[in-house]
Amino acid sequence: MDQTCDPTAERIAEGLGFSCRHANPIVTFRNPFSLSNGTMPVLELLIVGGAVFAFWHAWRRWRHDGDPANLTLWFASVAYLAVIEPPLYFPGWFGLDKQVGFIFSHNVFTVQFMYDRLPLYIVAFYPALSQLAYELVRTLGVFARRGALVGALAVAFVCQVFYEIFDQLGPQLRWWAWNPGDTKVNKPALASVPMNSMFLFASVSFAALTYLVVRLTSTSPSASTGGFGVAWRSVIAGALAPLAMLIAGAPAGAFQGHGHLTIQTTIISIGLAIVWIIGLALIVDSWRAPRTHAAPAPAPAPPPTPAPAPLFARTYPAIYLATLAALWLVALPAYFTATNGVTSAGTPIGSLWYATLCAAAATGVILAARRTTR
Template sequence: MTETESALTFTQLVERLGGFTPQNIESWAFVKSPFTLSHWTMNVVEVLLIVGALWGLRHSIARFKAGESVYLGFWLASVIFMLALEIPVYFPEKLGAPDNALFFIHNEFSVQFFFGRAPLYILALYPAIMYAAFVLVRQAGLFDQRCGAFIGALGVGVVHHVFYEIFDHFGPQYGWWTWNYPNFTSSLASVPVSSMVSFAFVGPIALTLATQLLVPKSVAMDNADAKDASGRVRRFALGTLLAGLLTPVIFVLLTLDTWFSLLGIEMTPRSEMVASVALVGTALLLTVGQLLRLTTFSSRGLWAYSKAYLALFLGVFAGLWLYALPDYFSAVEGVTSQGYPIGSLPYVLGCSGFAIFFLLREL
């Protein structure tokens, strides 16, 4: 079988990306000079997402001190979710799967963990974009209505999806990561459809539902004695831990793979694409309709945390995409002269339009 017909092992995927430093792969964690990365765009995304995660943490702590614990709970649960989900994905052979069962590998970035498998910026990705999407939807009032937990969770999934896909369709063009394509049913340009739906849409929905279910909304301490305050903190910590650990379970239950299996339907490229468009499209229409009903057009909130960060994210990627256009349009059969696959610019433009819409809605 040819390389395009069979899935690749970690070593083969490393060779596709240009090779890693051997001693780095053998290290649990390593630091690499940012001036020696494969492409300068990798430095940009590292800074952007690490700043986003820290900015979100600062915001969540401020809300916690004000008595709103759900924000910090969501931020912390996103980190637990990331560790619980990503680490098994990096080492499928440890779970009894063949060594070519990998879905993807990341290139070498400035700081890397788990024997070269997990860059720091990917660890920051979850609390950066998911948390910002959660805050935006919560502040738009989608949770404060009938069936608010469900509608709000769908809104978080949609908002996260449109921002995440701007990133997801850019990274492969400059070797930020490579997909193990034979392990996926279908792709839109360089991005597997299951990534676009499961990681970009279903994941934040699962995290939001788990957080809403298990994390106390408030741990206000104003009138609490020391014993009562300690109990509230313990309940918050336990709820957050359980939310983070429950999220991967909800995530798996909500994926298209699970539903196709339960219904006894064979997943073909066509059926996966149709189901994905129906699922994400319906949630998008519902979220846009709710925002049109509950909010008005305004640019006032752009200075607030979530919108300010997401606007920064959008602006940075607008610049990156402008830089990438010459390589994008000169690609032959979807592959650049550097040997990397391109994403879908039309999909990115559509996501960018909805991203701007979300940024310009205000209660």
Template structure:
């Protein structure tokens, strides 16, 4: 058998897409995009990779203009992804499988056209981290939260925007067989429909907050020139990429304490704590964005970078289509399970997030030269320039 493949992985992989570890490549594997589980997989893959490419092109342009923050925010989430998800993919390698109170195999991705690490890591997952982080940062930057409120407020606002974009995707994935959550794993309880509360709170909300805060704190500490050399840029990327998983572990402690540990944790208490924490972070981020929007008569919002705005608009348009074609199976599902046996997410949650994303993109739509267009990175704002 090629690669470390525990029994839970083999069982879930067979259920999800009818694949196994036999013949999987340790570094990179390629498949016919027209031979995947269903047509939505290649559509998702092309969409997310295209968004990541647009974000990278934008980051390169800003880098050449003297603003290194978008470049750091593109690469730091990739480091963070590798640090935190590889142990999740291979729990048997870090002693987290088949032990009391362990998380076991938390989820299994379906196989896409491009795969890494014995078919554990699809290319689009690598791409979605930087694509969504840069998008959320640029939206918040255009709102002026960093300049007016500072790094911490801006970072929390990034978490709010990132959360909304991410949950549009997160609540559709299980139904369309993009991945399969292990419902027997303690890490996936409690859940909102098919989506674990830990995913909603930690990965959709807190992760981008920590990445953004660390990158901008490093920049600010060096009086706005902390990323002006390649070694410093790499150092900031590595620091944020490694610090974020540590921060997630710390922030996740209240939920674990509420559960009480043991073989059967208190899921109800966990749901209350994780729910309150998520609402608190989102409410604060929404408050800062709303405040900036309400002041737009005195200080108009800047235009978002055109390439980033384009990627966000394409993302929302394609997901509107993907959700639309998935609604018949969603409404025909019995107790959250479709006729094909896949779990459904929360349609109201996804719709609410989609609408928020439309509103924030509309607020910072490109308007030519009517918005502020800064090139230099202000030493006291933690803010990059507009494209």
């Protein structure tokens, strides 16, 4: 059997409008104006541009401020992708076809790698989102007040709310397609999105990455300011982060199968609820912190002004949120006319209520970050 395009992969790809047969094993380029729909190049520009912006910001933090955490996190996110994504695309290569099966397939975008399985924008998505969440949490002062572990938990929440606005929309707009026949990983689901993905990929992975990076760059900062220090810490953090996903996914994974969907749903829902409760508590704490700790200066001189938030933290999260909101507006007509969770174009819809809740929380995080440095 062809491990790069088995019958299941071919069926999912055909549903997206392309064939995985005879795909280039390295890279394929396409006209961005000839993709499946007009939302796809917009998404690419948002995410790839965000990753470039994040790299510029991380480089400045490293070279101008002497803080290697941002740049280490940027590269650690790419290292994490290199570890986690290939087994998802080609489980047969790694002997995982019986354990996980074929989970999903991306659609073909302007630049595509690895037999058309890996779009460039997905490579960019990890560093763009990890930097977005880390900078917002850092700007809120959570790391400074609470330390690496609590700061990483706040990152888990921020990633959840920004990621799921995107995650709940993608299948309807044919950015990717989940394999409905894979009940080991893709069930249970919230609308069309597997809850395992919502919890493990949208929160646990980013929290683990952030914690490892912050710990590795803070234990010996003088040794990590050089390029070699950034490189090896990035590789270690990216390689170890999937272990946290295995640990966090073990309770629900112990009850795989149709007969235990209710138990799995309960376990994952509790995990998501914990992410929300901790995250909201930390955001509220950050919102109140400037008032709580702002005491009148005893001297005639005015109290020191908080440092302004970096340009990246002030602009990109809002651009990301506004662009995804606009793409959701494009999708809403077909969403409201869907029958049994499927649009007239044959694509599954996500959860509008959860995406709306995430958008409201993301807006609150942005406002809190701006207030903190006002």
